[in-house]
Amino acid sequence: MILGHIGARKGSKGVVRKNFRELNGKPLIDWSLDQLFDHPMVDAVVVSTDDEEIYAHAVAKGALDIGLRPAHLATDTAPKWGVWQHAMEAGQTAAGQEVSAFLDLDCTSPLRLPEDITGALTLFGQEAPDMVMSVCEARKNPYFNLVEPDESGALHVSKPLPGGVWARQAAPKVYEHAASTYVVAPDYLRTAETIYEGRVIPFEMPAERCIDIDSPLDFAMVDFLLADFLKREDT
Structure with missing residues (x-):
């Protein structure tokens, strides 16, 4: 089972409650969440959050019911790795199936395309690394x-x-670490303590699809780019 995951913590200092803020007609999280639900290679979806409204929204759309994120994983300093470990085990229990690949989409990087998800999963299947990580040329x-x-x-x-x-x-x-798309081997996620302990290989994406929302300016820029992209799709 390929398990899709999105982490969406309630707190945000740069943009208040950004993960559920409306971006071009729908909550920011839905730009990534809808990609997981729509992708033919993804078998189940979990959302790790300490936000009750986001959680209820995700489960209503079809995410597995894994409960709210534990408090120790919902702080400013909680590492992403621990969040992933908890979400994978909880998702596996909820689905009643073994996870063969853990696919994480970063909620704050909504400009990826479905083909980026396909490319990362295909690379993971071909190369069998410990992890595939999205990057762009620095x-x-x-x-x-x-x-x-x-x-x-x-x-x-x-x-x-x-x-x-x-x-x-x-x-x-050299590459920039693009917080967009990750594919992790379950055994590596269970046993490693940090991202770079094993064989982590790059999945290169265009820089324009790797913009991460961390400030009001980022939010406005991504909103504009999405509107422009959707307009071009309609013409």
């Missing part, structure tokens, strides 16, 4: 145009190479 590169000061305050390239790198195209490729 806008800045530590081998070329990211700099840091030394003890005297003088600037140097963050990751210098012999002879230096004098053109962006010649720099080794």
Whole structure:
């Protein structure tokens, strides 16, 4: 069973209650939740939240009834890994089936397309890693145009190479961790303590589909982009 998951904590400092705030006609969470329900490769869906309204909304749409998130996993400092572990075990119990892949969609990254979910799941099936993690090509590169000061305050390239790198195209490729789409092997999720302990491989997405909502400006920008995308789809 491929278990789809969305985490949607009640609290948010950047945008108040952003996970349930209306974005282009429906709650932010529904842009990701609907993708899980509609995707043919996803067998069941769980939503981990400490918000009673979000929880009731998700269960009414068809999410498994796993109860509210435990209080120790609903704080500002609670790690995503622990939330995933709890959601997977609770979802497996509720469904009465073994989980073969745990698919997490980040609620605050609603610009992914169904093809991104298919691509991440397909890569997971082909490569059998511990985890597939969405990334996009980094806008800045530590081998070329990211700099840091030394003890005297003088600037140097963050990751210098012999002879230096004098053109962006010649720099080794680096990625930004895009909080969008993850696929995790159940045994790895149960036994590891952090994301990068095992073989974590990248699933590259276009940068424009990896925008994460963390501020009112982000919310307004994503709202505009969604409206523009939907308008183009209708024409």
